Amino acid sequence: MKTNYLFLILLILSIAACSTFESPKLYQKLSITPKPVELERTNTPFSLDKNTSIDFDDNIPELAIAAGYFNKFLKDQYHFQLPVNKKSDTTIRLVLKKISDKQEEYQLIVNSDSIVITANQTQGILHGLESLKQIIYPSQELSNGKIEIPGVKITDYPAYSWRGMHLDVCRHFFPKEEILQLLDAMAAAKLNIFHWHLTDDQGWRIEIKKYPKLTQIGAFRDSTIIGHMADNPKKYKVERYGEYYTQEDIKEVVQYAGNLGITVVPEIEMPGHAVAALRAYPQYSCNGKHVDDFSEWGVSDDVYCAGNEKTFAFLQDILSEVIDLFPSPYIHIGGDECPKTKWKTCPKCQAKMRLLHLDNEMELQSYFIKRIEKFVRSKGKRLVGWNEILEGGLAEGAMVMSWQGEKGGIVAAKQGHDVIMTPNAKVYLDHYQSKYYEPLAIAGLTTPEEIYNWSPMPKELDAKYKKFILGAQANVWTEYIPNNDHLEYMIFPRLIALSEILWTGKDRKDFADFTSRMNEMYARLDAMHIHYRIPYPENLLPYKIFTKQKIELPLTNGIPSSTILYTLNGENPLEKGEKYTKPLLLNLKQDVELKAVSVMPSGRHSAVITSSLRYRKPEKAIRTNHVKAGLTYHLYKGEFSSAEKLTGKHTTGVIESLMIPKETPEHFFGLQYEGLIEVPEDGMYQFRLTADDGATLYIHNKLVITRDGFSYGSDAVGYALLKKGLHPIRINYFQAKYGKELRLEASLNENQTPILLHYFHKAQN
Ligand SMILES: [Zn+2]
Missing domain, CATH: 2.60.40 (Immunoglobulin-like)
Known part of the structure; x- marks a missing residue:
């Protein structure tokens, strides 16, 4: 540890000695992210010095706060601050005035004697000041007591009104100070919604005065799974884990966010994801009995009893306290992943269904959500839920967050409900963010480029429904994110890519330009001490x-x-x-x-x-006429942990291509395939092997791909130089539990279009 630290200092010193260290010359001027709608360079540069006054109507306290943020920025980066509302030759003026119908619009004009930011609302002023900060830092240095600001005229507003990030603080907890730091970084990207996932199976994180056991008991668990949930066997760290936010903490976060123009939307999960609450108050579960810690990830069968009137009183009490704490017009009640197992056998739930003439448990869930929606509405708030709240019929004023793809969002929009797009394949920041060298993550692969190329507006949605798509948000689930450094690593830079598509809109998107502007964004994130992922040199395969x-x-x-x-x-x-x-x-x-x-x-x-x-020289093809279509396979039954270690008795058969034969059991088996593949021409072939759980690929008896060990269907790539014709191939595969998958794809000479593989085996005579 000590040597690493010493090394780091030496490294910084040696880079600094190269004289390029933090030189503003390395940074582009007028690099603003998200990219403004209109930016016109003018020949009127402004010279900012310590006498420049920030002027605004001091009857409006929000403007004083905004000016304070700008001064804090100057102090942090340039070690001086500006006077406010003092007579001066040069001024920065913050002007609230109706300039358009677009709520968050601002105009920023840099003239030689003044910088004027005009906006409809304080939020627009904040966005304008953020753009001004980005014009200054990191491309401009303080020289002879002055900062030169290039002349510019900007008109800017967002494409979407909901530009958010969700954070799960239940699987892992993040203290208030870390939340405040995240809010700063969100504001820098002009995001305006922080969706705070405060309750779940693994922990209840918000103090509720009427029910103190929610945090006394529900905020703590006695053990936590370590490694991946799919690992076999599972391992646990037996150590009390937990923490929660007091109501004072919550007020502080809400106030801080509000000053930055960010609305905090609380999420209180129901009727599922309720184990932490039911451990504290088991009387609101179906059988009323003690509920164990939920020490792993996934979905629990223990949910709130929908047939018990007292459950609703309990939840309404909780929601009342929550609503008082959050000025947000929106209250998120979860509504996702609620197994109906307990409801099916619960006398109270079944009696309720008979009483209300409900045909099935889906309709009972719909009744539950509708009832809560009515309550939330009676308090002057709008209910938001995950797309499962569509099941059994959607409540009247509910807003839908579409996470299982975009389908739920499309259905809800067509019914006239407001929608926030959060499809898991596109904007879940708990996914891997590159192919190699990443810390353990849940699954998937979501690169900044994939986020950037995605649009929150579904193509198939008719024009008349488009107004219901309010925007999108990134969701950050923290099963595999145990601390703040790791959290920031997963969020940045991907969140910045999302912020640009939500602000800048699809007509002005340009990923190459965005990437070049990230050079300056990284410097700003460094200044905020954000531990973002640094891209490694590109295009290098293992x-x-x-x-x-x-x-x-x-x-x-x-x-x-x-x-x-x-x-x-x-x-x-x-x-x-x-x-x-x-x-x-x-x-x-x-x-x-x-x-x-x-x-x-x-x-x-x-x-x-x-x-x-x-x-390498290419592998020669095998000359033989004695082949038949299909691969030979050997099936081993038993529990394996590596595709390279298949042992025991086996049965043999032939299958037309690389598939899992129907005769295999659901769990615990291994397969070895042998045969030949035919390739259509000479060249370098890229093979991609996808396996759940593990697999390896050999060509000409040489190992080409190792994708061994337990996994949820991840893949790996390998290469072989092959002459046109037939080549011997062997694939080892094993399946433990859960999903099973085995797939081999090939492409030629780094062309991404897949080629069709033909499989053969040697004929017996
Ligand atoms: Zn029940």
Whole structure:
């Protein structure tokens, strides 16, 4: 630990010595993210110094707070502050005035004697000040007591009114101070909704005065699963875990967010995800009995009893306290993933269904949500729920968050309900964010580029329903995110990509331009001490084959202010690396183990990537006429943890292609496939092997892909240089529990279009 720290200091000093350290010259001017709607450069630069006054109507306290934020920024970055409402030759004027019908619109005009920000509302003034901060930092330095600000005229407003982020504080808890820091970063990206997931099976995180046991008991659990939920066997850390926010904490967060123009939407989960509450008050479950800790991830069968009148009184008491704490016009009540197991056998739930002539438990859930919606509405608030609240009929004024794809959102919009798009495949920030070198995550792959290329507006929605799509938000579930550094790593930069598509709108989207502006955003996140993910040098695969011995290899990461360090002999580039300046000229007569890393001006660095670079001659095809279509397979029954260790008795058969034969059991088996594949031409083939659980691929008896061990259907890539014709292939696979999947795809010469693989096996005579 000590040596690492010393090394970091040496690294910072050595980069600083290169004289490029944090130089404003490395940063583009007028780099604003999200990109403004209209930006016109003018020839009227403004010189800001300590006499420049910030002027505003001091009868409006919100403007004083906004001016205070700007002064804090100047103090943090440039070590001086401006007077407010003082007579001065140069001024920054904050003007509230009706300029348009667009709620959050602002205009920012930089003239030689004044900077004027005009907006309909304080929120617009805040957005304008944020843009001004971005014009200043990091591209401008303080020189002779002055900061030069380029002349510009900006008119700007968001494409969507709901631009949010959700945070689960139940699976893991994040203290108030960390929430405040996240809110700062959200405001910098002009986001305006913070959806706070405060209750779930694993913990109840908000103090409720009337029911103190919710936090005394429900905020703590005695053990927590470690590793992945799919691991077999499961492992637990037996240690009391928990914490909660007092009502004073909540008020402070709500106030802080409000000052930044962010609405905090609380979520109180019901009727499912209720274990923490039911541990404290088991009388509101179906059988009224003690409920155990929920120490793992997933969905519990223990839910609130929908047949007990007292359950509704309990929940309404809780909601009343919550509503008093949050000025938000929206109250989120969850509504997702509610198993009906207990309701089916509960006399009270069944009696309620008979009384109300409900046909099934889905309708009982709908009754539950409708009743809560009515209560929430009676308090002057609007109910928001996950898309499962559509099941059995949607409550009158409810808003829907579409998380299981976009379908629920489309259905709700067509019924005239407001919708927030949060499809899990697109905006769940608990997914992996690159193919390699990432910390353990739940599943999936969601890159900033995929988020950027997505649109919250479903293509199939008719124009007349588009107004119901209010916007989108990123959802951050924290099963696999145990601390704040990890949290910020998962959120940034992906949240910035989402903020741009929600603000800038699809007509002005440009991912290359966005990427170039991230250079400056990273510097701003550094200034906020946000532990974002640093991109490692791109386009390097763990294993790469070349058909030429001499190659030229560029290394880029898209961040001009960063340094790329590399080694060619497998040594750690952070210790022994050379600074990358131009494409590497390599001779692959000997195998090369390239390692590379991106280092930011702050001294923080990306993951170290390793790429085995190889020169290989193509594999010759096998000449034989004695083949039949299909692969031979051997089926091993038993519990395996590796595809390489299939043992015991087996049965043998032939199957037409690489599929899991019907005769296999649901769980616990292994398969070995043998045969030939036919490739259509000479070239370098990329193979992608997807397995749930594990698999390996051999071609010509050489290991091409290892995707072994337990997984929820993740994939891996390998390469082989093949001549046209038939090549021997072997695939090992095992399945433990849960989903089963095995898939092999191939493409030619780095072309992403898949080619059709034909499988054969040697004929017996
Ligand atoms: Zn019940």
